[in-house]
Amino acid sequence: MLTPLFSSKLLIVLLFGTLFGLILGVLPGLGPTTGGALILPFTMTLDPLSAIVLLTSIYCAGTYGGAITAVLINTPGTPAAAATCLDGYPLAQKGEAGRALGMATVSSTVGGIFSVIILVFFAPLLAKLAYEFGQPEYFALAIFGLTMLSSIGEGSPIKNLIAGAFGILISTIGKDFMTSIDRFTYGINELSVGIGFIPVVVGLFAISEMLTQSTLLDQVFKRVALKAVKLPTKDDYKKTWKTILRSSGIGSFIGVLPAEGGTVASLIGYSEAKRFSKNPEEFGKGSIEGIAGAEAANNAATGGAMVPTLALGIPGSATTAVILTGLIIHGVRPGPDLFREQPDFLYGIFGAMLIANVLFFIFGFFGAKIFARITLVPNKILWPMIFAVSVCGTYSLSQSIIDVWIMLFFGVLGFFMRRFGFSVVPVIIGLILGELVEGTLRQSLVIFDGNWLMFLTRPIALTFFILSLIALAFPLLRSKKQKK
């Protein structure tokens, strides 16, 4: 598994990705998704394996990096670290920041490694199952992936569906791939090739975040001092090993579900840790089990989310949507064929994730104090710099100024979407899956001679349609239950 990585170039990429991921994770508002989007254009200068190794190492390290700010300044560096704040910061206020970060580091590493093992075993199995899939099954699967969008975050499921449909609509801009007829181009030549992934991804994540930061300038962070990260004591391990294992399992499972991700995983991992704890009253006041439960789960979701991404081409989270974009722009189409034709490539990714988990443990353990200082970089200096990199990166892809304007348009749109409760993640997932949804639907209709009911005669497709209905009904039932 590690053999493809034994090249100095890949190891440097891995090292850089882990460090960069940690820095991104530490900075509130950035995180692995925005950071991955920012670095996407640069990956074009790398070969496909190096590019994906870079993105996956950013993903793993960035997910962990969020815990550092969660513990020290009570602000999650990434949304997935939100649950870590609940106990991490109170423990830091008691003068035990080192212990809190030590537990976060250990449980993140265990969760991450656990999920890579799950990935190594389950992704090939899922890919084998996917050999049975024809066009109708892929269509039904893509629909299932899209309906799972409705449960993203805490926003309205219907708003998420609108955002997902909008993402698919963007994918229809340009020449129709079956008939070469222009759609939504309005005579603009640049639009006939469609709207690229990168301007949309950078706009929705980085530029909209810049606008969000412009509204938060009066925010003041109270930072807890950190002397050194301490490894958990024997007593801590005794208290938490079951929680870490349980949360690793929960995180991996949640991660596998299309469109779910670290945020949902960490919240469930945290609440399950509380439910099984002998001292649930300590939760929210600095419980070491709470930190372990949340951190093991959110890092375990990284490997889990890569399972559907690699085996089926359906992203398991926002960051894996960015990784999937990276695979596509490098001409790699994930799916069962990838497992048959390029096993070295896949094992390179698995190995990179494994090493990234070990690397962030080392960097986190010895360098958390330094990374914590990065939060001192003021936004008024950081964001203009991020803007310069975003603009040049987006321009670099096809050397088109139109792409930069598209990026700005989606940046402004993304800001207002978030303001009114629409998640931007479904737009990206819709954009990525759009071609698959339309392509498989139209090809299936050709096979079925235009008979829509034939979809229901295929058992696997029918199963996915039923699962889609359940996925649609679940958030509605959940919100009704919450109201009661």
Place this chain on the structure above:
Amino acid sequence: MNNVRKQKRANKSLPFFFKDEFKVSFIIVFISIILLISTFSFDIVPPILNRGIQPATFPKALLILIISLTLIIYYLSIKNPWKIGKKLPKTFFLTLLSFLIFVIISKTLDFFLAISVLSIFVSYNWGERRIFYLLLVSIFFPILVFIFFETILGLRFPPGIITNLYYY
């Protein structure tokens, strides 16, 4: 929790056309209808070449779905109004203005000049007053980015009054 209730109550007291839920739903439906109308002008494939459905059918279905879902969220918002977001600060509008300035300068004068102007404009309006840091974000960093993209990535930037000094 109380704040959310207060915000919701405040939103309830507004006439319907001033409410966020109406404005947002109206904009989505309005744009979707315009796009839906434009799909009727897509070329139609002759039956002998048409495999499955016409190229306009799929976008039409999506737009109808978006309109229907938007009407549902608007209907639901009558019973359960959205909370009103905080009033946007001046810095937000200045940042938005800086994007517009960027587009104008990059189109008419120079791409890198546009980045420099935006950087100094944003940094200053976000509260930075120290000359060194203003120079860092507006001159040193864009030069570094230019050198990186130009020499390491081999990218050629669009011509402009400053970029031409380097190229010619």
